[in-house]
Amino acid sequence: MPITYTTTHTFTAATLQDLFLSVDWSSGHYPEKLVVAMQNFKTVISAWDGDKLIGMICAMDDGIMNAYVHYLLVRPEYQGKSRFTSIAAVKILFSHPRRRLPPCRTKRQTQGRALDIPCGSLHSQ
Numbered sequence: 001m002p003i004t005y006t007t008t009h010t011f012t013a014a015t016l017q018d019l020f021l022s023v024d025w026s027s028g029h030y031p032e033k034l035v036v037a038m039q040n041f042k043t044v045i046s047a048w049d050g051d052k053l054i055g056m057i058c059a060m061d062d063g064i065m066n067a068y069v070h071y072l073l074v075r076p077e078y079q080g081k082s083r084f085t086s087i088a089a090v091k092i093l094f095s096h097p098r099r100r101l102p103p104c105r106t107k108r109q110t111q112g113r114a115l116d117i118p119c120g121s122l123h124s125q
Helices: 013-022 031-040 086-094
Strands: 003-006 043-049 052-061 067-074 105-110 113-118
Touching: 013 031, 013 052
Parallel strands: none
Antiparallel strands: 003 043, 043 052, 052 067, 105 113
């Protein structure tokens, strides 16, 4: 089954708890708070394999230049094996025309090493 993406802000507590605990995040022990948090984020993009939530990215932004990614989760069994990788999630987030960033470079920490990523590459599909 292909992975689908949604921009819903509505999740069940059990669905969020399952995803967050799958990556050993302690916030998964507070599923009702996560439900409220998802409703309050400006941007939520979730990845689904059928009815299973496999990943999500949640961000707050000013709509023009700055975005803060607060949550970026991918279930362990999908890490490195699906199209919903962290770089793909960032590309999806910044592909919206309102969220285009000016030309720049950014550093991303991955497995103990920094990657230098040109922001322009985040805009292309």
